[in-house]
Amino acid sequence: MITKIVKVTEEQIRQDDSKAVHEIRQAGEIIKNGGLVAFPTETVYGLGGDALNPESSGKIYKAKGRPSDNPLIVHISRLEDLNVITEDVPEIGHVLARHFWPGPLTMIFKKSEKVPKETTGGLDTVAVRMPRHRTALALIREAGGFIAAPSANISGRPSPTLAKYVQEDMDGRIDMIIDGGIIEIGLESTIIDLTEEIPIILRPGFITREMLEAVIGTVRIDQTLMDGDSLQIPKAPGMKYRHYAPKGELTIVDGEPDHVADYINNTYHNCHNAGKKVGVIATQENLGRYQADCVKCIGRRQDEEGIAKELYRILREFDDEETEVILSESFHTTGMGQAIMNRLLKAAGHKKIQV
Ligand code: AMP
Ligand code: MG
Numbered sequence: 001m002i003t004k005i006v007k008v009t010e011e012q013i014r015q016d017d018s019k020a021v022h023e024i025r026q027a028g029e030i031i032k033n034g035g036l037v038a039f040p041t042e043t044v045y046g047l048g049g050d051a052l053n054p055e056s057s058g059k060i061y062k063a064k065g066r067p068s069d070n071p072l073i074v075h076i077s078r079l080e081d082l083n084v085i086t087e088d089v090p091e092i093g094h095v096l097a098r099h100f101w102p103g104p105l106t107m108i109f110k111k112s113e114k115v116p117k118e119t120t121g122g123l124d125t126v127a128v129r130m131p132r133h134r135t136a137l138a139l140i141r142e143a144g145g146f147i148a149a150p151s152a153n154i155s156g157r158p159s160p161t162l163a164k165y166v167q168e169d170m171d172g173r174i175d176m177i178i179d180g181g182i183i184e185i186g187l188e189s190t191i192i193d194l195t196e197e198i199p200i201i202l203r204p205g206f207i208t209r210e211m212l213e214a215v216i217g218t219v220r221i222d223q224t225l226m227d228g229d230s231l232q233i234p235k236a237p238g239m240k241y242r243h244y245a246p247k248g249e250l251t252i253v254d255g256e257p258d259h260v261a262d263y264i265n266n267t268y269h270n271c272h273n274a275g276k277k278v279g280v281i282a283t284q285e286n287l288g289r290y291q292a293d294c295v296k297c298i299g300r301r302q303d304e305e306g307i308a309k310e311l312y313r314i315l316r317e318f319d320d321e322e323t324e325v326i327l328s329e330s331f332h333t334t335g336m337g338q339a340i341m342n343r344l345l346k347a348a349g350h351k352k353i354q355v
Helices: 010-014 018-032 054-064 079-085 091-100 134-142 163-170 209-216 257-273 284-289 304-320 337-347
Strands: 004-007 037-039 046-050 073-075 105-111 125-129 176-179 190-193 200-203 249-254 278-282 294-297 325-329 352-354
Touching: 010 018, 010 134, 018 037, 018 046, 018 134, 018 176, 037 134, 037 163, 046 054, 079 125, 091 105, 091 209, 163 176, 249 257, 249 337, 257 278, 257 284, 257 325, 278 284, 284 294, 294 304, 304 337
Parallel strands: 004 176, 037 176, 073 125, 105 190, 249 325, 249 352, 278 294, 278 325
Antiparallel strands: 037 046, 105 125, 190 200
16 A cells, blocks of 8 residues: 655644645545545544544554554544534533543543444443644544544554654555644543543543643542552553553663662663663753763653653654663653653553662
C-alpha cells in the first residue's frame, strides 16, 4: 500500500482554504470507504477509521499491531452525535462535556447497539472524545461523524507528536497521513469512566483530577496507574500493556539533585567502559550536572505543559540515535505531573530508583 502524505495546517482549515478543504474531503472519503487516515489532534497524532465499521477497527488493530482486547476511543465533532453511540449518559457527562469539550477529555459511557464490539474491544462501554483540533473536527465531519482513533504509533512505542514519527511507524500500512505540524499537548487525553457510582480516572492527562473535581465533585483515580507492584489489573484494558516505550533501557532516578547527578554520572562511566551509549533526560535547572553521550533538555521543572510536549519526542530521538541506556530525572505527581509520571513510569516499565 502506498501511503499518501498531505500537509494541512489548522490555520488553513480555519480560513477555509480550498486546497485544504479538498484534502480533508478526500481523507473523509477514504475513511467512509473503510480505509485508514492518520491525523493531528491537540493531544497526539491519531490513526483514524470508521468507528461504526467493524472491518475498519480490525484494520486499525492490524496496522498498529495492537491486541484486539484494547478498545479504541470514538471521536465525534458534534454533541448531538453522542446519543447515537451511547446509552444512559448521566447528567455529569453533560456537565463535563459542556466544560471540557471540545478538548483532551475522554469519557466512558454505556454503548449503544450502533457501536460494534470490534471497536470497544468486546466491552459494553464506549470511550468518547470530542477533540478541539480544527483539522480533526473537519475530518470527523467529512468521514460521517464517528472516527475510532488510537494514537498513530506501532503498539508499545511512544505516541507520535510529529508527522515524521507517524510515517516512521505507519508508512505502507495506512492510506493517508495528514501532516499538521507539531502537536500542542503531546500526551494522550485524560480518560474518565462515568459508568461507575463515583467517576474514576483511568488515565491521567492534561485535564487533571483537580480540574474535574472543581466541576463534578469527588473523582477517584485508578490506583494501578502509578503503582507498578499493584496486583490489580488496570480498569482501562490498554493500561496493562507496556506502553510509550523507547527501545533503550529507561530508568527514572529520584532523589536530591546532587545524588541524582552522582548516580547518573557513575552509571555513565560504567556504561561507557562497557561500550554502551547513555542518554539523560534533564530539566533545564540541572542540565549542567550530567555527563553522558547525550543530555536532552525537557524544559524547566515548573513548566509541566512544556515537559509534556517534549517527552515523547525525546524518547523517539533516543531511538533514532540508538541510545542503549536512558536515565531520566523524576517529576512531581500532582496536577499535570501525574500524567507525565504515569507515561514515564510506563515507558520505564516502572523501573524507578531512589538515590
Ligand atoms: P489510545 O487509543 O492508545 O489512546 O488508548 C485508548 C485507551 O482507552 C486504552 O488504554 C483503552 O484501554 C482505554 N479505553 C478505551 N475504551 C475503553 C472502555 N470502554 N473502557 C475502559 N477503557 C477504555
Ligand atoms: Mg496509544
